[in-house]
Amino acid sequence: xxxxxxxxxxxxxxxxxxxxxxxxxxxxxxxxxxxxxxxxxxxxxxxxxxxxxxxxxxxxxxxxxxxxxxxxxxxxxxxxxxxxxxxxxxxxxxxxxxxxxxxxxxxxxxxxxxxxxxxxxxxxxxxxxxxxxxxxxxxxxxxxxxxxxxxxxxxxxxxxxxxxxxxxxxxxxxxxxxxxxxxxxxxxxxxxxxxxxxxxxxxxxxxxxxxxxxxxxxxxxxxxxxxxxxxxxxxxxxxxxxxxxxxxxxxxxxxxxxxxxxxxxxxxxxxxxxxxxxxxxxxxxxxxxxxxxxxxxxxxxxxxxxxxxxxxxxxxxxxxxxxxxxxxxxxxxxxxxxxxxxxxxxxxxxxxxxxxxxxxxxxxxxxxxxxxxxxxxxxxxxxx
Numbered sequence: 260x261x262x263x264x265x266x267x268x269x270x271x272x273x274x275x276x277x278x279x280x281x282x283x284x285x286x287x288x289x290x291x292x293x294x295x296x297x298x299x300x301x302x303x304x305x306x307x308x309x310x311x312x313x314x315x316x317x318x319x320x321x322x323x324x325x326x327x328x329x330x331x332x333x334x335x336x337x338x339x340x341x342x343x344x345x346x347x348x349x350x351x352x353x354x355x356x357x358x359x360x361x362x363x364x365x366x367x368x369x370x371x372x373x374x375x376x377x378x379x380x381x382x383x384x385x386x387x388x389x390x391x392x393x394x395x396x397x398x399x400x401x402x403x404x405x406x407x408x409x410x411x412x413x414x415x416x417x418x419x420x421x422x423x424x425x426x427x428x429x430x431x432x433x434x435x436x437x438x439x440x441x442x443x444x445x446x447x448x449x450x451x452x453x454x455x456x457x458x459x460x461x462x463x464x465x466x467x468x469x470x471x472x473x474x475x476x477x478x479x480x481x482x483x484x485x486x487x488x489x490x491x492x493x494x495x496x497x498x499x500x501x502x503x504x505x506x507x508x509x510x511x512x513x514x515x516x517x518x519x520x521x522x523x524x525x526x527x528x529x530x531x532x533x534x535x536x537x538x539x540x541x542x543x544x545x546x547x548x549x550x551x552x553x554x555x556x557x558x559x560x561x562x563x564x565x566x567x568x569x570x571x572x573x574x575x576x577x578x579x580x581x582x583x584x585x586x587x588x589x590x591x592x593x594x595x596x597x598x599x600x601x602x603x604x605x606x607x608x609x610x611x612x613x614x615x616x617x618x619x620x621x622x623x624x625x626x627x628x629x630x631x632x633x634x635x636x637x638x639x640x641x642x643x
Contacts, residue, residue: 274358275288275355275358275359275360275388275389276288276289276290276293277289277290277388278388278389278424278426279293279295279360279391279426280426281426281450281451281481281482283480283481283482284476284477284480284481284482284483284518285482285518285557286451286482286520292555292557293324294324294515294518294520294549295324295325295360295362295391295484295520295521295522296322296323296324296325296511296514296520296521296523296545296546296549297323297324297325297326297327297360297362297520297521297522297523298318298321298323298325298326298327298522298523298525298528298542299326299327299487299490299522299523299524299525299528299529300314300318300326300327300328300528300531301327301328301329301364301528301529301530301531302329302333302336302338302529302530302531303326303328303350303531304328304329304330304338304342304343304346304347304350304531305333305336305337305338305342305531306531306532308353310531310532311350311353311531312353313533314326314531314532314533315353315354315357315359316357317533317534318357318359319357319358319359321539321542321543321546322543322546322550323359323523323542323546324358324359324360325354325359325360325361325362325389325391326354326359326361326362326528327361327362327363327364327393327486327487327522328350328361328362328363328364328531329343329364329367329396330343330344330347330363330364330365330366330367330380331343331364331365331366331367331368331371331376331395331396332367332368332369332370332371333367333368334368339371340371340376343380344376344379344380344383347363347380347383348383348386348387351383351384351387351389351390352387354389355387355388355389359389360389360390360391361387361389361390361391362391362393362484362486362522363380363384363390363391363392363393364393364395364396364430365377365380365381365392365393365394365395366394366395366396366403366404366407366430367395367396367402367403368402368403368404369402369403369404369405369407370404371404373404373406373407373416374406374416374420377394377416377417377420377421378420378421380392381420381421381422381425381427382422384422384425384427385422385424385425390425391426391427392421392425392426392427392428393427393428393429393430393453393486394407394413394417394421394427394428394429394430394449395407395413395429395430396430396431396487397430397431397432397433397455397487398410398413398429398430398431398432398433398446399432399433399434400433407430410429410432410445410446413429414429414446414448414449417429417448417449418448426450426451427449427450427451428446428449428450428451428452428453428484429446429447429448429449429452429453430446430453431446431453431454431455431486431487432445432446433455435454436454436455436456436457436468436471436472437454437468437471437474437475438471438474438475438478438479442478443478443479444475444478444479447479447481450481450482451481451482451483451484451520452475452476452479452481452482452483452484453483453484453485453486454471454472454475454483454484454485454486455485455486455487455488456468456469456471456472456485456487456488456489458488458489458498458499459498462501462503462506462596462629462631462634463579463580463595463596463629463634464579464596465489465506466488466506466509466510466513466595467509467513467579467580467582467595467596469485469510469513469514469517469519469521470513470517470580470582472484472485472514472517472519473517473518473519473560476518476519482519482520483519483520484519484520484521484522485510485514485519485520485521485522486522487522487524488510488521488522488524489501489506489524490524490525490526490528490529491507491523491524491525491526491537491538491541491542492525492526492537492538493526493535493536493537493538500526501541502537502541502630503541503629503630503631504537504540504541504543504544504627505544505627505628505629505630505636506541506629507523507541507542507544507545507548508544508545508547508548508551508627508636509548509593509595509627509636510523510545510548511523511544511545511546511547511548511549511550511551512548512549512551512552512593512625512636512638513548513582513593514549515548515549515550515551515552515558516552516558516560516582516584516591516593517560517582517584518557518558518560521545521549523541523542523545523546525538525541525542526538544627551624551625551638552584552591552638553624554586554589556586557586558584558585558586559584559585559586560582560583560584561583561584561585562581562582562583563580563581563582563583567615567616568583568615568616569583569585569590569592569614569615569616569618569641569643570583570592570612570613570614570615571613571614571615571616572611572612572613572615573594573610573611573612573613574608574609574610574611576598576608577597577598577607577608577609577610577611578594578595578596578597578598578608578610579595579596580593580595580596581593581594581595581610581612582595583618583641585641588642588643589640589641589642590618590640590641590642590643591624591638591639591640591641592612592620592638592639592641593636593637593638593639594610594612594636594637594638594639595636596629596634596635596636597610597634597635597636597637598634599632599633599634605633607633607634607635614641616643617643618641618642618643619641619642619643620639620640620641621639621640621641621642622639622640623637623638623639623640624638624639624640625637625638626638
């Protein structure tokens with residue numbers, strides 16, 4: 260029997276509401292605006308039916324509405340492309356029964372006919388309304404095939420072999436997580452774009468770069484996805500894994516505020532298994548952060564200092580960033596990385612926000628504290 264019998268929906272009902280489509284910078288399905296709140300299940304193709312069921316039941320129980328899976332060659336888990344193609348239709352049906360979408364990454368590794376494999380995977384995605392297709396994982400990575408790493412050739416291949424009914428992205432480039440200074444994105448060309456956040460930056464500077472995923476959407480005028488940020492684990496592994504739930508709560512909040520899709524990544528998610536305790540807390544934090552802004556309406560982002568911004572100025576020696584998300588005369592400002600007061604243990608510095616544009620704070624509606632130094636994020640409701 261499944262250990263997750265109580266399923267609670269997130270951003271939609273318990274059933275898949277038709278195929279996800281792209282409407283400008285928005286994901287939509289038959290129910291309206293769709294916000295991808297996905298979870299990694301990268302090695303799920305090599306798992307048994309019982310293991311897949313436990314993984315998917317946990318995914319729904321935690322509040323996610325989909326998961327990402329690798330369907331190419333994976334020598335580290337003895338997965339062949341043939342194995343992945345064989346199990347994919349069953350996996351998509353199992354996910355649909357639980358109201359889950361599947362973000363199918365077609366091409367990983369090399370040593371096989373990449374074009375034929377991509378064509379077959381894309382055809383399977385065309386036959387299942389809950390499939391979203393990613394051409395390849397981390398274009399430019401040394402493990403990828405020559406075809407995948409030749410961006411113009413791979414884009415032409417995707418455009419030629421992917422059925423028009425399938426919603427797809429080429430995939431994230433391995434060498435950047437933001438647009439070029441000229442306002443282009445190196446792997447643009449699909450219906451939406453994916454970026455993998457750089458894991459090498461400090462805590463708050465790393466998570467706040469969901470702003471750069473939003474910049475991809477702004478510069479390409481397409482929907483964007485944060486496809487594989489740093490993953491959660493039971494312990495920190497700097498540059499590879501993060502164990503602080505506050506990081507993932509902030510990540511979920513910013514994906515919602517910036518209106519980009521997102522994937523919660525983790526060590527257990529990489530391995531396609533259910534989550535150990537701390538990773539489960541981080542996953543719930545990610546989902547809860549995505550729910551922290553109490554509206555389902557589409558949000559507009561305004562940065563500090565922009566014309567008409569709710570935040571005219573702030574003490575940026577005390578706070579890392581101030582991002583505002585508004586709809587009509589309501590809004591929410593995220594004060595990210597408010598630094599601890601070195602002279603007052605347990606307290607934080609005053610970010611000294613100067614409110615502008617006719618906006619005023621209503622009050623702090625959510626707050627989280629980083630484990631490593633006591634710095635905080637505050638979500639402030641605002642109005643005008």
